[in-house]
Amino acid sequence: MDRRKFIKNSALASSLFFVPNFVKAFESVATKQFGYKRLVIVQLAGGNDGLNTVIPHNNDLYYNARPRLAIKKDILKLNDDLGLHPGLSPLRSLFDNGELSIINNVGYPNPVRSHFRSMDIWQTASGADEYLQSGWLGRYLDQHGEKPYNAMEMDEQLSLAMKGEHFNGIATNDYKVLYNAAKDPYFQSVINHYNDAHLSEHNLGYLYQTMIEAKSSANYIFENTKVKPSQEAYPQNSFAKQLKNVAQFINSDLDTKVFYTSLGGFDTHANQENTQARLLSQYAESVSAFVKDLKRNDTFENTLILTFSEFGRRVKQNAANGTDHGAASNVFVIGKNLKKAGFYNDLASLSDLDANGDLRYSVDFRSIYATILSQWMGVSSKGIIPSQHKNLDFI
Amino acid sequence: MTQQELQHLYWRAGFGINPDRLKSMSKNKKQVVKDIFAASKYVSPLHIDLSYLDGITQIDLKNFPELAKEIRKKGNKKILELNYAWIKRLINPNELLRERMTLFWANHFVCRDRSPLYAEQYNNTLRDFALGNFRDFVKAISKEAAMLRYLNGNKNRKKRPNENFARELMELFTLGEGQYSEKDIKESARAFTGYTYNFEGEFLFTESKHDNGTKVFFNRIGKYDGDDIIDIILEDKKCARFISDKIYRYFVNPAPNRKHIEAMTEVFYKDYNIERLMRFVFLSDWFYDDANMGSKIKSPIEYMVGMANTVPVTFEKEKDLLKIQKVLGQILLDPPNVAGWKGNKAWIDANTIMVRLKLPSVLLNNAVIALDENDEFRKKFFKKNKGKLPFKTIPDWNAFLKNYELVETKNLQDYVIQGNLNKGTSGYLKTLSKSSKQEYCVQLMSLPEYQMC
Numbered sequence: 030m031d032r033r034k035f036i037k038n039s040a041l042a043s044s045l046f047f048v049p050n051f052v053k054a055f056e057s058v059a060t061k062q063f064g065y066k067r068l069v070i071v072q073l074a075g076g077n078d079g080l081n082t083v084i085p086h087n088n089d090l091y092y093n094a095r096p097r098l099a100i101k102k103d104i105l106k107l108n109d110d111l112g113l114h115p116g117l118s119p120l121r122s123l124f125d126n127g128e129l130s131i132i133n134n135v136g137y138p139n140p141v142r143s144h145f146r147s148m149d150i151w152q153t154a155s156g157a158d159e160y161l162q163s164g165w166l167g168r169y170l171d172q173h174g175e176k177p178y179n180a181m182e183m184d185e186q187l188s189l190a191m192k193g194e195h196f197n198g199i200a201t202n203d204y205k206v207l208y209n210a211a212k213d214p215y216f217q218s219v220i221n222h223y224n225d226a227h228l229s230e231h232n233l234g235y236l237y238q239t240m241i242e243a244k245s246s247a248n249y250i251f252e253n254t255k256v257k258p259s260q261e262a263y264p265q266n267s268f269a270k271q272l273k274n275v276a277q278f279i280n281s282d283l284d285t286k287v288f289y290t291s292l293g294g295f296d297t298h299a300n301q302e303n304t305q306a307r308l309l310s311q312y313a314e315s316v317s318a319f320v321k322d323l324k325r326n327d328t329f330e331n332t333l334i335l336t337f338s339e340f341g342r343r344v345k346q347n348a349a350n351g352t353d354h355g356a357a358s359n360v361f362v363i364g365k366n367l368k369k370a371g372f373y374n375d376l377a378s379l380s381d382l383d384a385n386g387d388l389r390y391s392v393d394f395r396s397i398y399a400t401i402l403s404q405w406m407g408v409s410s411k412g413i414i415p416s417q418h419k420n421l422d423f424i
Numbered sequence: 425m426t427q428q429e430l431q432h433l434y435w436r437a438g439f440g441i442n443p444d445r446l447k448s449m450s451k452n453k454k455q456v457v458k459d460i461f462a463a464s465k466y467v468s469p470l471h472i473d474l475s476y477l478d479g480i481t482q483i484d485l486k487n488f489p490e491l492a493k494e495i496r497k498k499g500n501k502k503i504l505e506l507n508y509a510w511i512k513r514l515i516n517p518n519e520l521l522r523e524r525m526t527l528f529w530a531n532h533f534v535c536r537d538r539s540p541l542y543a544e545q546y547n548n549t550l551r552d553f554a555l556g557n558f559r560d561f562v563k564a565i566s567k568e569a570a571m572l573r574y575l576n577g578n579k580n581r582k583k584r585p586n587e588n589f590a591r592e593l594m595e596l597f598t599l600g601e602g603q604y605s606e607k608d609i610k611e612s613a614r615a616f617t618g619y620t621y622n623f624e625g626e627f628l629f630t631e632s633k634h635d636n637g638t639k640v641f642f643n644r645i646g647k648y649d650g651d652d653i654i655d656i657i658l659e660d661k662k663c664a665r666f667i668s669d670k671i672y673r674y675f676v677n678p679a680p681n682r683k684h685i686e687a688m689t690e691v692f693y694k695d696y697n698i699e700r701l702m703r704f705v706f707l708s709d710w711f712y713d714d715a716n717m718g719s720k721i722k723s724p725i726e727y728m729v730g731m732a733n734t735v736p737v738t739f740e741k742e743k744d745l746l747k748i749q750k751v752l753g754q755i756l757l758d759p760p761n762v763a764g765w766k767g768n769k770a771w772i773d774a775n776t777i778m779v780r781l782k783l784p785s786v787l788l789n790n791a792v793i794a795l796d797e798n799d800e801f802r803k804k805f806f807k808k809n810k811g812k813l814p815f816k817t818i819p820d821w822n823a824f825l826k827n828y829e830l831v832e833t834k835n836l837q838d839y840v841i842q843g844n845l846n847k848g849t850s851g852y853l854k855t856l857s858k859s860s861k862q863e864y865c866v867q868l869m870s871l872p873e874y875q876m877c
Contacts, residue, residue, distance in 0.1 A: 162763060
């Protein structure tokens, strides 16, 4: 038996455990599951107040719980019960075109109200009582990724969501900087001389392999990204810049299945009104420009945008005209040809709250992930989403 | 002991060693190990200035929300100050092994608290017990304000038990996953009810909130309190094995060796004396096996502290220390979750490897990694870019040259790199001119091999 075969077989024998990615590279995955459907994640960090985002404008309980914080003016009423925050007006046309699906009351059992922990739960697709050390998109890469650039985060560091058991995505807020760092001629000389005759699963082999992959990823992104500036006008903020970069990568047809972006600052314990209005406007204007950019390049059809926050906020406002950490909240899904556009479900009861006075969840976030994996990415969620969840029918 | 063995020992008991110190050292293993423990006999607690809290009471914070806000803001700054103080301590420790062990335990009894007072106290508890008795250690941890907050022990009350601490106590701190039943968790959570702390961070036991009833735990029945539960857990040899395994992976080799771990378990189970266990490890012949040398991927902290030990470096902006921890993926006092950092290969992804390869030249040499061809041109180019570098640092190359005075430049790799070089890379290094010890040092630090220890 030759060495490669041996590695392959022994890896199989240990049932997928610790198959280092360079071994996978050798397999040159015959299962070319990488189509061209792309997923863009938008993370609203800090806990966005879902109730002032999708507003129950006909519900006295809402107004009573938030005497000074309830939105009263300029609500974009979408039906008799629910409307959007005025700052989300750029998304109105998406809603009307059937390109936005709003899923209410998304959460998980025994919700955790720590930012930190709840974000981990969302990123790893774990339950409230388990600690996973790999992210759901990372585990997707474990099974279906070939190169780090198959999943890109528009940041300096990689989020847990993008780290698998033995395969990671790549993070870059400026791909040119990454490229310049990687192209140092000294590294090239080292790689040229590196002798992989003793290629092994050991740590040093892993380091060299990751170095080689990083360099080739940086090259790949740099060489394949079309530098022609986008014709779309994006707002001037860092979140818009992230989406603009994503559009540039998508419109350059990079072999990237997952993009990860983030907008922070939603932790509005005090004086929420202006802060949230500003952030929601940033979000909506940027996303709207992004969608237009994709449409102009005929790439919208194959792109799905998922927006979430680690939790919603308390139904009752606090004394500082803010809201405290809550539980279930809404998730936005944007794309063409959604199966169920508009409101996917009704808002949970404002009279039957949990012991903390928070909304009860009715949709487990992991069922959304599982649906996206199977209905959009075309893969089984087995081994990616640890618990069993039935698919929803929004796509 | 050979030079390689001494370096290996010092990379595990500390963060490397300079040739200048090596030359004056005993070469007798027993003596060297004895000296290491003797040097860590005392405890130097880590303190930052927390006088901003003087005279402030809990009632003040309740009554004056503006003050509370200010205190919180100040606290966030102080946490960073504690972070910097800890890193500096690691670079210049009084008690080398104790500090190394403290760092290890911080990723075992993982905890995160945004109050600098509780965080500092917790950190010093780790330091106190780092080489002490594991039984006392676990009990002390169960009573720490920071831990009571982190795993909701303070919310754990009679009739309304919170299982968070009880679960992690067994899963992560003592036995490992699957060694207990859900029923054991529920029953032991009851035993820890009534644990709380005061504003100063001192432990308080609130009798009225404690569940005095009978608990059934690990098939035994009694009116147990938290300490009893810990005693019962430690009676199980699996606990000694779990800790030995973790210590082996951290101090010896990330790939476990069952036979050696079993030998450690036997030593540890006798009395749970951490110092005795560590002595056994450092004195074992297998500790110095070739396969163990350079087998670990450095954590970001090991990487940074080790580099600073070779070439002392001053940061013009302290905040850059935080920035580096962030891009490398390990911010002290800020672990990702109660399971801590996964370590080893998990440190490395496409981003972190590039940062690690590039960082030594950026911090120590204006981003230049020397190359023989066209070097003048490149140096000029980088000089022009000096102002644009992400970090402003002052490297002390004179200290390096003094510490490495006795080392010939062509042998520098034997001191800067742990473990074996890749054959191809080793061949390539032979072709380099090595006209400058300093530049060759940067070249070596810019290799994947430098990530190992």
